[in-house]
Amino acid sequence: MHALRECIPQLFEVGAKKLYLVHIVDITATDIEAVELMKIDEEELNRIAEEIRAKGIDVEPMVKIGIPSLEIAEIAQENNVDLVLVPSKGENILRQMLLGSTASNLVRATKKPVLLVKYEWDEEEEKIKCLSNCREIFKRPIVALDFSECSEKVLNVVKKFEELIEEITLIHVVDYGRAEELEKNIENAKAKLEEFSRLFKAPVKSEVLAGIASRSILGSALARDSSIIVMGKKGRSVIKDLLLGSTAERVVRDSKLPVLLVPCE
CATH class of the missing domain: 3.40.50.620 (HUPs)
Structure with missing residues (x-):
């Protein structure tokens, strides 16, 4: 409500x-x-x-x-919606996801972008509060790209709300390759992000980090005062990914920012 x-x-x-x-x-x-x-x-x-x-x-x-998740996914498809918005309770989201909540099942079932807006209980005020100003959600997106085919779909979704953007951060995390390949992989990633940045009229900053992807994305989002995290989600393997601790699941679980998940199918 x-x-x-x-x-x-x-x-x-x-x-x-x-x-x-x-x-x-x-x-x-x-x-x-x-x-x-x-x-x-x-x-x-x-x-x-x-x-x-x-x-x-x-x-x-x-x-x-x-079945809620399937019916919502079908309605979204039939009406060709641009976005499915799901209010999400902050701290309990991992438990909810592992138990198969409507939100996580919907993320798995739909072929439309899903925006998870985070809420939590304010002990002092004794009422629920939104952790974001929805009017400004799209102003400063941080966009996580893995350079798979999914990245193009993620960027296409961001282009749809470009007129609302003040500044975009494109981020890639090098969590692959041998130690001696790290410098080369970072340079290659910087070149790719520079190429992607030309797609936008809005100001773009890019960042390549090495380490654990979810921590790097969340840390950068906080440091840059981002308003939303945008990333891809891999189709129907999401439950397996959740149990194994995928990057998307960890970001959704730990972020206090809204997370926009873009389907990659």
Whole structure:
């Protein structure tokens, strides 16, 4: 509800055009008659939609019965959405992912970019708070590139919101090769990032680091006061990657910044 009332309107201030407001009655988790529950949820979602519509936002509410991640992925595909936004609770995300939460299952299932906006509980205020200003999410992206075919898809997504960008940081982490190849690999990476930087009109900084990719990305994002981390996610192997501790999973788990995951399929 905080995301709907605070974050979503801010995204419309910077150019969003239409909101698909989706609620799925989880057919695997409800003991109540699903159709009856659907009617109740439709009434509630329509009420919320009216509240958002009053702010001048074009909103289309949808309630369906099914498996949430699959239904949301299908709706995103059918309506050719640009972005799936998922509010995410900070500290518990690893546990949620390993238990197969809707958010992680959705990231695996959808072919659309997924924006995870981080929230946490404010002990002093005794209320939930967003860790970002959604109006400024796209201003200072740090874009992690691994030079695979996926990198081109990641850059194409960043190009879509280039007009909102004040400065871009392109980052590559050398976590491969033998020790004696390190200097050469770093120089090659710098040359590739320089080539990628020419794709943008906005100011671009590039950084090549050596070490553990997730730590380097998170550290650089913090040092540069980035507003969002953008990176690719590898299709359906994500659960295996999660269990093995992939770069994407670690960044999603540990980042307090929003993370935009771009599908690489």
